[in-house]
Amino acid sequence: MMGGAFTFNHFVYLLQGMMWTVVLSALAFVLGGVAGFGVMLMRTARTRLLRQISFVFVQLVQGTPLLILLFVVYFGLGVVGIELPPLLAAGVSLMVYSSAFLGEIWRGCVESVPRTQWEASECLALTRWQTLVDVILPQAARIATPPTVGFLVQVMKSTSLASVVGFVELTRAAQVVNNSLFTPFLVFGIAGVLYFALCYPLSRWSRSLERKLNVGRRQAA
Amino acid sequence: MSAVVKLHDIHKSFGSVEVLKGVSFEIEKGEVVAIIGRSGSGKSTALRCINRLETIQSGTLEVCGHRVDDQSLDLRALRQDVGMVFQSYNLFPHLTVEQNITLAPRRVKGVPNREARALALESLQRVGLAEKIDAYPEQLSGGQQQRVAIARSLAMQPKVMLFDEVTSALDPQLTGEVLRVMETLARGGMTMAVVTHEMAFARRVANRVIFMHQGKVWETGPGDMLADPKTAELRDFISNGL
Numbered sequence: 335m336m337g338g339a340f341t342f343n344h345f346v347y348l349l350q351g352m353m354w355t356v357v358l359s360a361l362a363f364v365l366g367g368v369a370g371f372g373v374m375l376m377r378t379a380r381t382r383l384l385r386q387i388s389f390v391f392v393q394l395v396q397g398t399p400l401l402i403l404l405f406v407v408y409f410g411l412g413v414v415g416i417e418l419p420p421l422l423a424a425g426v427s428l429m430v431y432s433s434a435f436l437g438e439i440w441r442g443c444v445e446s447v448p449r450t451q452w453e454a455s456e457c458l459a460l461t462r463w464q465t466l467v468d469v470i471l472p473q474a475a476r477i478a479t480p481p482t483v484g485f486l487v488q489v490m491k492s493t494s495l496a497s498v499v500g501f502v503e504l505t506r507a508a509q510v511v512n513n514s515l516f517t518p519f520l521v522f523g524i525a526g527v528l529y530f531a532l533c534y535p536l537s538r539w540s541r542s543l544e545r546k547l548n549v550g551r552r553q554a555a
Numbered sequence: 556m557s558a559v560v561k562l563h564d565i566h567k568s569f570g571s572v573e574v575l576k577g578v579s580f581e582i583e584k585g586e587v588v589a590i591i592g593r594s595g596s597g598k599s600t601a602l603r604c605i606n607r608l609e610t611i612q613s614g615t616l617e618v619c620g621h622r623v624d625d626q627s628l629d630l631r632a633l634r635q636d637v638g639m640v641f642q643s644y645n646l647f648p649h650l651t652v653e654q655n656i657t658l659a660p661r662r663v664k665g666v667p668n669r670e671a672r673a674l675a676l677e678s679l680q681r682v683g684l685a686e687k688i689d690a691y692p693e694q695l696s697g698g699q700q701q702r703v704a705i706a707r708s709l710a711m712q713p714k715v716m717l718f719d720e721v722t723s724a725l726d727p728q729l730t731g732e733v734l735r736v737m738e739t740l741a742r743g744g745m746t747m748a749v750v751t752h753e754m755a756f757a758r759r760v761a762n763r764v765i766f767m768h769q770g771k772v773w774e775t776g777p778g779d780m781l782a783d784p785k786t787a788e789l790r791d792f793i794s795n796g797l
Protein backbone atom coordinates (compact mmCIF):
# COMPACT_ATOMS: atom_id res chain seq x y z
CA MET A 335 0.00 0.00 0.00
CA MET A 336 1.28 3.43 -0.80
CA GLY A 337 0.79 5.16 2.50
CA GLY A 338 1.47 8.86 2.13
CA ALA A 339 4.59 10.99 2.32
CA PHE A 340 7.95 10.67 4.02
CA THR A 341 7.60 12.45 7.37
CA PHE A 342 9.92 13.47 10.13
CA ASN A 343 8.80 10.39 12.10
CA HIS A 344 10.05 8.16 9.31
CA PHE A 345 13.36 9.90 9.48
CA VAL A 346 13.56 9.43 13.24
CA TYR A 347 12.79 5.76 12.70
CA LEU A 348 15.70 5.53 10.26
CA LEU A 349 17.98 7.30 12.76
CA GLN A 350 17.01 4.75 15.39
CA GLY A 351 17.94 2.01 12.97
CA MET A 352 21.23 3.78 12.35
CA MET A 353 21.87 3.86 16.07
CA TRP A 354 21.43 0.08 16.22
CA THR A 355 23.82 -0.25 13.29
CA VAL A 356 26.37 1.67 15.34
CA VAL A 357 25.70 -0.46 18.44
CA LEU A 358 26.05 -3.66 16.46
CA SER A 359 29.23 -2.42 14.76
CA ALA A 360 30.73 -1.40 18.07
CA LEU A 361 29.82 -4.77 19.55
CA ALA A 362 31.31 -6.58 16.58
CA PHE A 363 34.42 -4.51 16.73
CA VAL A 364 35.10 -4.60 20.46
CA LEU A 365 34.29 -8.29 20.87
CA GLY A 366 35.86 -9.17 17.53
CA GLY A 367 38.91 -7.11 18.45
CA VAL A 368 39.44 -8.91 21.72
CA ALA A 369 38.91 -12.31 20.13
CA GLY A 370 40.97 -11.26 17.12
CA PHE A 371 43.85 -10.34 19.40
CA GLY A 372 43.62 -13.87 20.79
CA VAL A 373 43.61 -15.29 17.27
CA MET A 374 46.69 -13.20 16.44
CA LEU A 375 48.47 -14.47 19.56
CA MET A 376 47.65 -18.06 18.62
CA ARG A 377 48.64 -17.62 14.99
CA THR A 378 52.06 -16.32 16.09
CA ALA A 379 52.48 -18.70 19.05
CA ARG A 380 55.52 -20.88 19.45
CA THR A 381 53.35 -23.91 20.13
CA ARG A 382 52.59 -25.60 16.86
CA LEU A 383 49.23 -26.95 17.96
CA LEU A 384 47.95 -23.46 18.79
CA ARG A 385 49.07 -22.23 15.39
CA GLN A 386 47.29 -25.10 13.68
CA ILE A 387 44.04 -24.75 15.62
CA SER A 388 43.87 -21.01 14.93
CA PHE A 389 44.77 -21.57 11.29
CA VAL A 390 41.86 -23.96 10.83
CA PHE A 391 39.54 -21.53 12.62
CA VAL A 392 40.59 -18.64 10.39
CA GLN A 393 40.23 -20.72 7.22
CA LEU A 394 36.78 -21.95 8.24
CA VAL A 395 35.44 -18.52 9.11
CA GLN A 396 37.01 -16.76 6.14
CA GLY A 397 35.59 -19.42 3.84
CA THR A 398 32.05 -19.03 5.18
CA PRO A 399 29.68 -16.22 4.13
CA LEU A 400 28.69 -14.02 7.06
CA LEU A 401 25.06 -14.77 6.24
CA ILE A 402 25.60 -18.50 6.84
CA LEU A 403 27.37 -17.70 10.10
CA LEU A 404 24.32 -15.67 11.15
CA PHE A 405 21.94 -18.53 10.25
CA VAL A 406 24.06 -21.03 12.17
CA VAL A 407 24.18 -18.89 15.30
CA TYR A 408 20.55 -17.76 15.22
CA PHE A 409 18.63 -20.73 13.83
CA GLY A 410 21.21 -23.45 14.50
CA LEU A 411 21.55 -22.66 18.19
CA GLY A 412 17.77 -22.24 18.36
CA VAL A 413 17.33 -25.88 17.28
CA VAL A 414 19.50 -27.14 20.14
CA GLY A 415 17.52 -25.00 22.54
CA ILE A 416 19.76 -21.96 22.88
CA GLU A 417 17.56 -19.01 21.98
CA LEU A 418 19.60 -15.89 21.43
CA PRO A 419 17.91 -12.52 21.01
CA PRO A 420 18.59 -11.09 17.52
CA LEU A 421 21.06 -8.49 18.81
CA LEU A 422 23.13 -11.09 20.62
CA ALA A 423 22.97 -13.56 17.73
CA ALA A 424 24.11 -10.88 15.31
CA GLY A 425 26.76 -9.67 17.77
CA VAL A 426 28.19 -13.15 18.25
CA SER A 427 28.24 -13.88 14.53
CA LEU A 428 29.97 -10.61 13.76
CA MET A 429 32.42 -11.20 16.59
CA VAL A 430 33.45 -14.58 15.20
CA TYR A 431 33.61 -13.16 11.69
CA SER A 432 35.68 -10.12 12.74
CA SER A 433 38.02 -12.09 14.99
CA ALA A 434 39.18 -14.24 12.09
CA PHE A 435 39.80 -11.29 9.79
CA LEU A 436 41.31 -8.98 12.39
CA GLY A 437 43.45 -11.82 13.77
CA GLU A 438 44.83 -12.42 10.30
CA ILE A 439 45.36 -8.72 9.55
CA TRP A 440 47.19 -8.25 12.83
CA ARG A 441 49.24 -11.40 12.43
CA GLY A 442 50.55 -9.98 9.17
CA CYS A 443 51.43 -6.70 10.88
CA VAL A 444 53.20 -8.43 13.77
CA GLU A 445 55.16 -10.61 11.38
CA SER A 446 56.19 -7.64 9.27
CA VAL A 447 58.23 -6.30 12.21
CA PRO A 448 61.76 -7.62 11.56
CA ARG A 449 62.70 -10.79 13.43
CA THR A 450 65.85 -9.03 14.60
CA GLN A 451 63.68 -6.87 16.89
CA TRP A 452 62.62 -10.05 18.69
CA GLU A 453 66.23 -11.17 18.86
CA ALA A 454 67.53 -7.88 20.24
CA SER A 455 64.80 -7.93 22.91
CA GLU A 456 65.58 -11.52 23.77
CA CYS A 457 69.23 -10.61 24.26
CA LEU A 458 68.16 -7.93 26.74
CA ALA A 459 66.39 -10.61 28.83
CA LEU A 460 62.91 -9.31 27.99
CA THR A 461 60.23 -11.99 28.07
CA ARG A 462 58.22 -12.87 24.99
CA TRP A 463 55.23 -11.00 26.37
CA GLN A 464 57.26 -7.89 27.29
CA THR A 465 58.77 -7.93 23.82
CA LEU A 466 55.36 -8.16 22.23
CA VAL A 467 53.86 -5.33 24.30
CA ASP A 468 56.78 -2.89 24.38
CA VAL A 469 58.62 -3.57 21.14
CA ILE A 470 56.55 -5.41 18.55
CA LEU A 471 52.96 -4.17 18.98
CA PRO A 472 53.79 -0.43 18.90
CA GLN A 473 55.56 -0.98 15.59
CA ALA A 474 52.87 -3.30 14.27
CA ALA A 475 50.12 -0.83 15.25
CA ARG A 476 51.51 1.75 12.86
CA ILE A 477 51.09 -0.66 9.96
CA ALA A 478 47.84 -2.09 11.27
CA THR A 479 45.81 1.12 11.45
CA PRO A 480 44.74 1.54 7.82
CA PRO A 481 43.68 -2.09 7.18
CA THR A 482 41.98 -2.28 10.58
CA VAL A 483 39.86 0.80 10.03
CA GLY A 484 39.23 -0.36 6.47
CA PHE A 485 37.86 -3.58 7.89
CA LEU A 486 35.79 -1.67 10.43
CA VAL A 487 34.10 0.17 7.56
CA GLN A 488 33.35 -3.19 5.93
CA VAL A 489 31.94 -4.60 9.16
CA MET A 490 29.71 -1.59 9.57
CA LYS A 491 28.22 -2.22 6.15
CA SER A 492 27.98 -5.97 6.82
CA THR A 493 25.76 -5.36 9.85
CA SER A 494 22.97 -4.87 7.31
CA LEU A 495 22.89 -8.68 7.04
CA ALA A 496 21.60 -8.82 10.62
CA SER A 497 18.24 -7.77 9.21
CA VAL A 498 17.68 -11.40 8.11
CA VAL A 499 17.39 -12.56 11.71
CA GLY A 500 14.83 -9.84 12.36
CA PHE A 501 17.15 -7.29 13.88
CA VAL A 502 16.01 -3.78 13.01
CA GLU A 503 19.13 -1.87 12.10
CA LEU A 504 19.39 0.77 9.41
CA THR A 505 18.77 -1.46 6.39
CA ARG A 506 15.84 -3.24 8.01
CA ALA A 507 14.40 0.09 9.16
CA ALA A 508 14.61 1.40 5.60
CA GLN A 509 12.81 -1.70 4.33
CA VAL A 510 10.06 -1.21 6.89
CA VAL A 511 9.58 2.43 5.93
CA ASN A 512 9.67 1.64 2.23
CA ASN A 513 7.11 -1.14 2.64
CA SER A 514 4.60 1.41 3.86
CA LEU A 515 5.53 4.33 1.60
CA PHE A 516 6.90 2.57 -1.48
CA THR A 517 9.33 5.36 -2.31
CA PRO A 518 12.46 3.22 -2.66
CA PHE A 519 14.71 5.86 -4.23
CA LEU A 520 14.04 8.30 -1.45
CA VAL A 521 14.11 5.88 1.49
CA PHE A 522 17.08 3.78 0.41
CA GLY A 523 18.80 6.91 -0.80
CA ILE A 524 18.55 8.37 2.68
CA ALA A 525 19.75 5.07 4.19
CA GLY A 526 22.70 5.17 1.82
CA VAL A 527 23.59 8.69 2.88
CA LEU A 528 23.37 7.67 6.53
CA TYR A 529 25.75 4.73 5.93
CA PHE A 530 28.09 7.11 4.17
CA ALA A 531 27.87 9.51 7.11
CA LEU A 532 29.06 6.67 9.35
CA CYS A 533 31.81 5.27 7.15
CA TYR A 534 33.36 8.38 5.65
CA PRO A 535 34.57 9.88 8.95
CA LEU A 536 36.17 6.54 9.75
CA SER A 537 38.10 6.54 6.51
CA ARG A 538 39.18 10.10 7.11
CA TRP A 539 40.19 9.27 10.65
CA SER A 540 42.26 6.33 9.42
CA ARG A 541 44.09 8.56 6.99
CA SER A 542 44.83 11.25 9.55
CA LEU A 543 45.94 8.67 12.08
CA GLU A 544 48.30 7.21 9.55
CA ARG A 545 49.75 10.63 8.86
CA LYS A 546 50.08 11.43 12.55
CA LEU A 547 51.87 8.18 13.31
CA ASN A 548 54.35 8.87 10.55
CA VAL A 549 54.98 12.43 11.65
CA GLY A 550 55.27 11.45 15.31
CA ARG A 551 58.14 9.23 14.45
CA ARG A 552 59.99 11.83 12.49
CA GLN A 553 59.55 14.69 14.91
CA ALA A 554 62.63 15.83 16.76
CA ALA A 555 62.38 15.23 20.46
CA MET B 556 92.01 -16.70 36.57
CA SER B 557 88.76 -18.51 35.90
CA ALA B 558 87.14 -18.82 32.50
CA VAL B 559 83.79 -17.06 32.18
CA VAL B 560 82.99 -18.65 28.86
CA LYS B 561 83.86 -22.28 28.21
CA LEU B 562 83.05 -24.03 24.96
CA HIS B 563 84.05 -27.65 24.72
CA ASP B 564 83.65 -29.71 21.54
CA ILE B 565 80.57 -27.83 20.35
CA HIS B 566 78.71 -29.30 17.42
CA LYS B 567 75.95 -27.35 15.72
CA SER B 568 73.98 -28.22 12.61
CA PHE B 569 71.30 -26.45 10.65
CA GLY B 570 69.28 -29.33 9.26
CA SER B 571 71.82 -31.74 7.81
CA VAL B 572 74.54 -29.11 7.44
CA GLU B 573 77.08 -29.16 10.23
CA VAL B 574 78.22 -25.59 10.81
CA LEU B 575 80.29 -26.01 13.98
CA LYS B 576 82.41 -29.13 13.97
CA GLY B 577 83.80 -29.46 17.44
CA VAL B 578 84.60 -25.93 18.55
CA SER B 579 86.44 -25.46 21.83
CA PHE B 580 87.76 -22.30 23.43
CA GLU B 581 87.61 -20.40 26.68
CA ILE B 582 87.47 -16.75 27.58
CA GLU B 583 88.96 -15.59 30.86
CA LYS B 584 87.46 -12.88 32.98
CA GLY B 585 88.47 -9.48 31.56
CA GLU B 586 89.86 -11.03 28.43
CA VAL B 587 89.16 -9.71 24.94
CA VAL B 588 88.99 -12.39 22.28
CA ALA B 589 88.78 -11.49 18.61
CA ILE B 590 87.19 -14.10 16.36
CA ILE B 591 88.18 -13.83 12.73
CA GLY B 592 87.64 -15.95 9.65
CA ARG B 593 85.97 -16.09 6.27
CA SER B 594 82.30 -15.45 5.81
CA GLY B 595 80.45 -18.68 6.49
CA SER B 596 83.13 -20.14 8.74
CA GLY B 597 80.72 -20.23 11.70
CA LYS B 598 81.77 -17.14 13.69
CA SER B 599 78.27 -15.76 14.18
CA THR B 600 76.87 -19.17 14.97
CA ALA B 601 79.52 -19.72 17.66
CA LEU B 602 78.69 -16.35 19.20
CA ARG B 603 74.94 -17.01 19.04
CA CYS B 604 75.38 -20.36 20.76
CA ILE B 605 77.03 -18.60 23.70
CA ASN B 606 73.83 -16.78 24.63
CA ARG B 607 71.55 -19.53 23.38
CA LEU B 608 70.14 -17.73 20.37
CA GLU B 609 71.04 -21.10 18.81
CA THR B 610 70.90 -24.46 20.54
CA ILE B 611 73.77 -26.86 20.12
CA GLN B 612 73.61 -30.56 19.21
CA SER B 613 76.46 -31.70 21.42
CA GLY B 614 79.35 -30.49 23.53
CA THR B 615 79.44 -28.58 26.78
CA LEU B 616 78.96 -24.87 27.05
CA GLU B 617 79.22 -22.89 30.27
CA VAL B 618 78.82 -19.11 30.51
CA CYS B 619 79.14 -17.16 33.79
CA GLY B 620 78.26 -20.31 35.69
CA HIS B 621 75.19 -21.06 33.55
CA ARG B 622 75.11 -24.44 31.88
CA VAL B 623 73.99 -23.25 28.48
CA ASP B 624 73.79 -26.79 27.07
CA ASP B 625 71.45 -27.86 29.86
CA GLN B 626 67.68 -28.15 29.42
CA SER B 627 67.03 -26.54 32.79
CA LEU B 628 68.97 -23.37 31.91
CA ASP B 629 67.45 -20.16 33.24
CA LEU B 630 67.50 -18.37 29.93
CA ARG B 631 66.69 -14.91 31.27
CA ALA B 632 69.38 -15.14 33.95
CA LEU B 633 71.89 -16.02 31.22
CA ARG B 634 70.74 -13.08 29.07
CA GLN B 635 71.22 -10.69 32.00
CA ASP B 636 74.84 -11.73 32.22
CA VAL B 637 75.56 -11.67 28.50
CA GLY B 638 75.14 -8.58 26.31
CA MET B 639 75.09 -8.76 22.54
CA VAL B 640 75.53 -6.17 19.82
CA PHE B 641 74.67 -6.89 16.19
CA GLN B 642 75.87 -5.69 12.83
CA SER B 643 72.46 -4.14 12.14
CA TYR B 644 72.20 -2.24 15.51
CA ASN B 645 68.59 -3.43 16.02
CA LEU B 646 67.56 -0.38 18.00
CA PHE B 647 63.83 -0.01 18.66
CA PRO B 648 62.81 2.62 16.07
CA HIS B 649 59.66 3.78 17.89
CA LEU B 650 61.51 4.60 21.12
CA THR B 651 63.88 7.42 21.99
CA VAL B 652 67.49 6.70 22.86
CA GLU B 653 66.62 6.96 26.55
CA GLN B 654 63.71 4.55 26.20
CA ASN B 655 65.81 2.16 24.13
CA ILE B 656 68.37 2.02 26.89
CA THR B 657 66.05 1.89 29.88
CA LEU B 658 63.36 -0.48 28.62
CA ALA B 659 65.07 -3.67 29.71
CA PRO B 660 66.43 -2.33 33.02
CA ARG B 661 62.93 -1.11 33.92
CA ARG B 662 61.10 -4.24 32.81
CA VAL B 663 63.63 -6.89 33.77
CA LYS B 664 65.45 -5.41 36.74
CA GLY B 665 62.67 -3.20 38.05
CA VAL B 666 64.71 0.00 37.91
CA PRO B 667 62.25 2.73 38.96
CA ASN B 668 61.26 5.27 36.32
CA ARG B 669 62.80 8.18 38.21
CA GLU B 670 66.22 6.49 38.21
CA ALA B 671 65.97 5.41 34.59
CA ARG B 672 67.12 8.67 33.02
CA ALA B 673 70.22 8.80 35.16
CA LEU B 674 70.99 5.23 34.16
CA ALA B 675 70.56 6.09 30.47
CA LEU B 676 72.80 9.11 30.86
CA GLU B 677 75.50 7.09 32.57
CA SER B 678 75.47 4.45 29.82
CA LEU B 679 75.49 7.10 27.12
CA GLN B 680 78.48 8.83 28.69
CA ARG B 681 80.42 5.59 28.31
CA VAL B 682 79.86 5.75 24.56
CA GLY B 683 80.20 9.54 24.35
CA LEU B 684 76.63 10.29 23.29
CA ALA B 685 75.00 11.90 26.32
CA GLU B 686 73.63 14.75 24.19
CA LYS B 687 71.56 12.33 22.09
CA ILE B 688 69.47 11.02 24.97
CA ASP B 689 66.18 12.35 23.57
CA ALA B 690 66.80 11.59 19.92
CA TYR B 691 65.10 8.87 17.90
CA PRO B 692 67.33 6.24 16.28
CA GLU B 693 66.63 7.43 12.74
CA GLN B 694 68.00 10.87 13.64
CA LEU B 695 71.40 9.33 14.34
CA SER B 696 74.22 8.25 12.05
CA GLY B 697 75.01 4.55 11.78
CA GLY B 698 77.98 4.93 14.08
CA GLN B 699 75.90 6.74 16.67
CA GLN B 700 73.16 4.12 16.47
CA GLN B 701 75.70 1.39 17.04
CA ARG B 702 77.10 3.24 20.06
CA VAL B 703 73.58 3.56 21.45
CA ALA B 704 73.15 -0.19 20.93
CA ILE B 705 76.32 -0.72 22.96
CA ALA B 706 75.04 1.63 25.67
CA ARG B 707 71.74 -0.24 25.72
CA SER B 708 73.58 -3.47 26.31
CA LEU B 709 75.83 -1.92 28.98
CA ALA B 710 72.84 -0.62 30.94
CA MET B 711 72.01 -4.22 31.85
CA GLN B 712 75.47 -4.49 33.44
CA PRO B 713 76.45 -7.68 31.63
CA LYS B 714 79.49 -9.71 32.65
CA VAL B 715 80.31 -10.63 29.06
CA MET B 716 79.74 -8.71 25.84
CA LEU B 717 79.42 -10.33 22.43
CA PHE B 718 79.99 -8.23 19.31
CA ASP B 719 79.06 -9.63 15.92
CA GLU B 720 80.69 -7.61 13.13
CA VAL B 721 79.39 -4.42 14.68
CA THR B 722 81.28 -2.16 12.27
CA SER B 723 80.68 -4.05 9.04
CA ALA B 724 77.76 -1.84 8.01
CA LEU B 725 79.63 1.42 8.67
CA ASP B 726 81.82 3.75 6.61
CA PRO B 727 85.48 3.81 7.62
CA GLN B 728 85.11 7.06 9.56
CA LEU B 729 82.14 5.85 11.56
CA THR B 730 83.89 2.53 12.12
CA GLY B 731 86.62 4.38 14.00
CA GLU B 732 84.27 5.94 16.56
CA VAL B 733 82.67 2.57 17.35
CA LEU B 734 86.02 0.79 17.62
CA ARG B 735 87.26 3.47 20.02
CA VAL B 736 84.27 2.87 22.27
CA MET B 737 84.96 -0.86 22.23
CA GLU B 738 88.61 -0.29 22.98
CA THR B 739 87.73 1.86 26.00
CA LEU B 740 85.41 -0.88 27.15
CA ALA B 741 88.16 -3.45 26.77
CA ARG B 742 90.65 -1.31 28.71
CA GLY B 743 88.00 -0.97 31.42
CA GLY B 744 88.15 -4.70 32.03
CA MET B 745 85.05 -5.93 30.18
CA THR B 746 85.10 -9.56 29.06
CA MET B 747 84.49 -9.47 25.32
CA ALA B 748 84.14 -11.78 22.34
CA VAL B 749 84.46 -9.74 19.17
CA VAL B 750 83.76 -11.14 15.73
CA THR B 751 85.47 -8.68 13.41
CA HIS B 752 87.16 -8.05 10.10
CA GLU B 753 89.19 -5.20 11.59
CA MET B 754 92.63 -6.83 11.75
CA ALA B 755 94.28 -3.75 13.24
CA PHE B 756 91.75 -3.76 16.06
CA ALA B 757 92.25 -7.50 16.64
CA ARG B 758 96.01 -7.04 16.86
CA ARG B 759 95.98 -4.02 19.06
CA VAL B 760 93.09 -4.67 21.44
CA ALA B 761 92.53 -8.41 21.62
CA ASN B 762 94.40 -10.49 24.18
CA ARG B 763 93.84 -13.46 21.96
CA VAL B 764 92.77 -14.11 18.39
CA ILE B 765 90.77 -17.12 17.26
CA PHE B 766 90.84 -17.92 13.57
CA MET B 767 87.87 -20.01 12.52
CA HIS B 768 87.82 -22.01 9.34
CA GLN B 769 85.17 -24.43 8.08
CA GLY B 770 83.42 -24.65 11.42
CA LYS B 771 86.55 -25.26 13.46
CA VAL B 772 88.98 -23.26 15.54
CA TRP B 773 91.82 -23.45 13.06
CA GLU B 774 94.46 -21.40 14.79
CA THR B 775 94.59 -19.41 17.99
CA GLY B 776 97.14 -17.22 19.71
CA PRO B 777 97.95 -13.68 20.84
CA GLY B 778 97.31 -10.74 18.51
CA ASP B 779 100.84 -11.11 17.18
CA MET B 780 99.97 -14.37 15.48
CA LEU B 781 98.46 -12.32 12.68
CA ALA B 782 101.97 -11.18 11.81
CA ASP B 783 103.24 -14.73 11.80
CA PRO B 784 100.47 -17.17 10.77
CA LYS B 785 101.25 -20.85 11.22
CA THR B 786 98.62 -22.34 8.94
CA ALA B 787 98.33 -21.78 5.22
CA GLU B 788 94.62 -20.97 5.65
CA LEU B 789 95.26 -18.08 8.04
CA ARG B 790 98.08 -16.78 5.84
CA ASP B 791 95.71 -16.94 2.90
CA PHE B 792 92.95 -15.22 4.87
CA ILE B 793 95.20 -12.38 5.95
CA SER B 794 96.63 -11.72 2.53
CA ASN B 795 93.35 -12.07 0.62
CA GLY B 796 91.10 -10.43 3.14
CA LEU B 797 87.55 -11.66 3.50
Ligand SMILES: Nc1ncnc2c1ncn2[C@@H]1O[C@H](COP(=O)(O)OP(=O)(O)O)[C@@H](O)[C@H]1O
Nearest residue numbers: 569570574592593594595596597598599600601
Ligand atom coordinates in the same frame (compact mmCIF):
# COMPACT_ATOMS: atom_id res chain seq x y z
N1 LIG C 1 69.66 -20.00 10.60
C1 LIG C 1 70.40 -20.68 9.74
N2 LIG C 1 69.86 -21.67 8.99
C2 LIG C 1 70.60 -22.36 8.11
N3 LIG C 1 71.89 -22.15 7.89
C3 LIG C 1 72.51 -21.19 8.59
C4 LIG C 1 71.79 -20.39 9.53
N4 LIG C 1 72.65 -19.51 10.08
C5 LIG C 1 73.85 -19.74 9.50
N5 LIG C 1 73.77 -20.73 8.60
C6 LIG C 1 74.88 -21.28 7.82
O1 LIG C 1 75.90 -21.61 8.71
C7 LIG C 1 77.18 -21.30 8.15
C8 LIG C 1 77.94 -20.43 9.11
O2 LIG C 1 77.27 -19.19 9.20
P1 LIG C 1 77.77 -18.03 10.17
O3 LIG C 1 77.93 -18.58 11.52
O4 LIG C 1 76.82 -16.91 9.99
O5 LIG C 1 79.17 -17.68 9.56
P2 LIG C 1 80.01 -16.34 9.71
O6 LIG C 1 79.42 -15.52 10.78
O7 LIG C 1 81.40 -16.81 10.00
O8 LIG C 1 79.95 -15.66 8.37
C9 LIG C 1 76.92 -20.64 6.81
O9 LIG C 1 77.10 -21.63 5.81
C10 LIG C 1 75.47 -20.25 6.89
O10 LIG C 1 74.89 -20.30 5.63
Ligand SMILES: [Mg+2]
Nearest residue numbers: 598599600720
Ligand atom coordinates in the same frame (compact mmCIF):
# COMPACT_ATOMS: atom_id res chain seq x y z
MG1 LIG D 1 78.51 -13.61 10.66
